[in-house]
Amino acid sequence: MSTADTIPVHPAWLPDAAFAPLGSRRVRVALGPDAADPVAATVLDEVRRATAAHGGALVTDDGPSDVVLRWEPDAPAAGFTTTRTGGVTSVVARDAVGLLHGLHALVRAGEAAFGADHPTVVDTPVAPVRMLDHWDNIDVHPVMGQVERGYAGGSIFYADGRVRDDLSRVAAYARLLGSIGINAVAINNVNVHRTEARLLTDGLSDVARVADLFRPHGVRTYLSVSFASPVVLGGLPTSDPADPDVQAWWAAAADRVYATIPDFGGFVVKADSEGQPGPFAYGRDHADGANLLARAVAPHGGTVFWRAFVYNHEQDWRDRRTDRARAAYDHFAPLDGRFDDNVVLQVKYGPMDFQTREPVSPVLAAMPRTRLAVELQVTQEYTGQQQHVCYLGPLWSQVLTFPLADGATRDVASIVAGVPGPGADAPPSGSTPTGGITAVSNVGDDEFWTGHPLAQANLYAYGRLAWDPQADPVALLDEWIGLTFPGADRRVRDTLHTLMDGSWLTYEAYTAPLGVGFMVDPGRQHYGPNVDGYEYSKWGTYHFADRDGVGVDRTVATGTGYTGQYPSPWRETYEDLATCPDELLLFFHHVPYGHVLHSGRTVIQHVYDSRADAVDVVTAWVDAWSALRGLVDDRLHARVAERLAEQVRSATEWRDQVRTYFFRKSGVPDTTGRPIH
Ligand code: GCU
Numbered sequence: 001m002s003t004a005d006t007i008p009v010h011p012a013w014l015p016d017a018a019f020a021p022l023g024s025r026r027v028r029v030a031l032g033p034d035a036a037d038p039v040a041a042t043v044l045d046e047v048r049r050a051t052a053a054h055g056g057a058l059v060t061d062d063g064p065s066d067v068v069l070r071w072e073p074d075a076p077a078a079g080f081t082t083t084r085t086g087g088v089t090s091v092v093a094r095d096a097v098g099l100l101h102g103l104h105a106l107v108r109a110g111e112a113a114f115g116a117d118h119p120t121v122v123d124t125p126v127a128p129v130r131m132l133d134h135w136d137n138i139d140v141h142p143v144m145g146q147v148e149r150g151y152a153g154g155s156i157f158y159a160d161g162r163v164r165d166d167l168s169r170v171a172a173y174a175r176l177l178g179s180i181g182i183n184a185v186a187i188n189n190v191n192v193h194r195t196e197a198r199l200l201t202d203g204l205s206d207v208a209r210v211a212d213l214f215r216p217h218g219v220r221t222y223l224s225v226s227f228a229s230p231v232v233l234g235g236l237p238t239s240d241p242a243d244p245d246v247q248a249w250w251a252a253a254a255d256r257v258y259a260t261i262p263d264f265g266g267f268v269v270k271a272d273s274e275g276q277p278g279p280f281a282y283g284r285d286h287a288d289g290a291n292l293l294a295r296a297v298a299p300h301g302g303t304v305f306w307r308a309f310v311y312n313h314e315q316d317w318r319d320r321r322t323d324r325a326r327a328a329y330d331h332f333a334p335l336d337g338r339f340d341d342n343v344v345l346q347v348k349y350g351p352m353d354f355q356t357r358e359p360v361s362p363v364l365a366a367m368p369r370t371r372l373a374v375e376l377q378v379t380q381e382y383t384g385q386q387q388h389v390c391y392l393g394p395l396w397s398q399v400l401t402f403p404l405a406d407g408a409t410r411d412v413a414s415i416v417a418g419v420p421g422p423g424a425d426a427p428p429s430g431s432t433p434t435g436g437i438t439a440v441s442n443v444g445d446d447e448f449w450t451g452h453p454l455a456q457a458n459l460y461a462y463g464r465l466a467w468d469p470q471a472d473p474v475a476l477l478d479e480w481i482g483l484t485f486p487g488a489d490r491r492v493r494d495t496l497h498t499l500m501d502g503s504w505l506t507y508e509a510y511t512a513p514l515g516v517g518f519m520v521d522p523g524r525q526h527y528g529p530n531v532d533g534y535e536y537s538k539w540g541t542y543h544f545a546d547r548d549g550v551g552v553d554r555t556v557a558t559g560t561g562y563t564g565q566y567p568s569p570w571r572e573t574y575e576d577l578a579t580c581p582d583e584l585l586l587f588f589h590h591v592p593y594g595h596v597l598h599s600g601r602t603v604i605q606h607v608y609d610s611r612a613d614a615v616d617v618v619t620a621w622v623d624a625w626s627a628l629r630g631l632v633d634d635r636l637h638a639r640v641a642e643r644l645a646e647q648v649r650s651a652t653e654w655r656d657q658v659r660t661y662f663f664r665k666s667g668v669p670d671t672t673g674r675p676i677h
Helices: 016-023 032-036 038-054 096-114 168-179 194-200 204-217 244-260 286-300 324-335 393-400 412-416 453-467 473-484 490-501 503-510 570-575 582-588 603-626 634-666
Strands: 026-030 057-059 067-071 080-085 088-093 121-123 130-133 136-141 145-147 184-186 220-224 266-269 303-307 343-348 371-377 403-405 436-440
Touching: 016 038, 016 096, 026 038, 032 038, 032 067, 038 057, 038 096, 038 168, 038 204, 067 096, 080 096, 088 096, 096 121, 096 168, 096 473, 130 453, 136 194, 168 204, 194 204, 194 220, 204 220, 204 244, 244 286, 266 286, 286 303, 286 324, 286 343, 324 343, 343 436, 371 393, 371 412, 393 412, 393 453, 393 473, 393 503, 403 412, 436 453, 453 473, 453 490, 453 634, 473 490, 490 503, 490 603, 503 603, 503 634, 570 582, 582 603, 603 634
Parallel strands: 026 057, 026 067, 067 088, 130 184, 130 436, 184 220, 220 266, 266 303, 303 343, 343 371, 371 436
Antiparallel strands: 080 088, 080 121, 136 145
């Protein structure tokens, strides 16, 4: 047995000890007609496991109980209701999935779930589809590795050129996802390479094995597919959506998928993006392309998640008129109303690419007659690559609660909930759910799942915010700490809170300033600083720093016109220097270094100060964490300590490169006299 086989996988937020309050009680489970559902078996397993560990009992007859989990035909269509009467806490739900989610809500609440004053709570998920996308490859890609933008080892699904024989990690992962309400997972990279394309055909029986493990946790399986499949897999001369043979090929492919996996979720598609094939090759648009696939899966109740991440990745940096931020809106907004009902347009939260700070994508406000899902990135491509502590709950919360549309009365959460926009028809009752939320997963075959053990909190917070976007991300952090480190010394909880609570803002403060983005190193897969790394590249991600100023003019008046893609009041707010928020200033405007921010500081002094202050913050974390030695698991302690040392090194490099770069460009000294190199 290799060492790797002997190290137990970390239980994440489901250690046995977290089940003590529930597991020490008598738990009656009444499953009704859902008793045969595979999720019902999971509910029973969870109760058995918890009660066996903590001295309670599973009650399946009418005997006395302290807790009841009960099927109830009049319960909410999704989610569950919790009540406390006569000394008994009851969870009722309309199906086994709702009971599973309710059971985990009791676990999260701990003893509070059994207090006399526990109020009645109706808990229903906001986004109907809550998905994780894996950018996993079967083969190990020469540049990207096995998991594209993966920072936690190899894939949990694939090894040695095929789907793993031993999928026990997938089963454990499915349990984690089910416990936080995730209900969809796409198991391969959106960049679909040759081997992975075959999952749709020759690989189906293996995909079915994976789906069998997700199903008992209420999670449906999806595949990323190549738009060129009819050519690549089917040997047809074309993938043109208008070609009847192509349509027939997709229909037959979908029939085979559903014959093998009847509850298959559908397809995720990256088309005409960064070199992936798409409908443009045939003079068709994205609605034609998406509807082609949607019609193939529609008879089976399937959904197509079609990505809006489409832009010119062969841009000439000399061309100042093209603005990558505009691209998704320019491509997709004119297509509003043309997508079939079972297409969900998957829109990255910002117009660029998962930066530490971006404005919310205007596409989300521009397509009231299209089903939309917002796409987040749990894997930390641009936010420290799971070497740095960067708790992203506050970023996602800001995105989801942002009042984007209709005179700022509709927030992003209502859009992903599928609340019909102005001019849109309400979906007929009983139709497939609208909207959704999706994110790129951060797990791999690492012992701690996520490389950096504290990055587990991001996976947790994503699931919880997908369920309830109004949840307080800081409260979710404490919830995660309480579950993952049950019974831990107060110093452990306080230190974790201090390290993680503001870590996104700290990360932002030592990296690219004021919303300008990027400045990452192309030679190191976007890790670490390289201020001009993308400045003269084809990728459309520029900061335009010169001796006088920095930032991208995206105004209607003098710039690329991007601000005009927003509805009021945002188009005016962002257009005007006087109202543009500081944290997005350089995203929207090119300003002189002496421009005074709302904070009262000049842009250049802000760049100098915040980078230096942020490194001081990170440096203090090292000692704080070191004081916890012996109070948390030794292996976990060592892993976090090693990553914190790297975070200090990397943050210092960021600080010194960014400060020095802007001093050399501007010649303006740092008024504090702190060293510049
Ligand atoms: C980013 C990322 C790529 C990924 C792409 C996408 O550009 O760096 O690795 O393929 O996003 O979202 O499709």
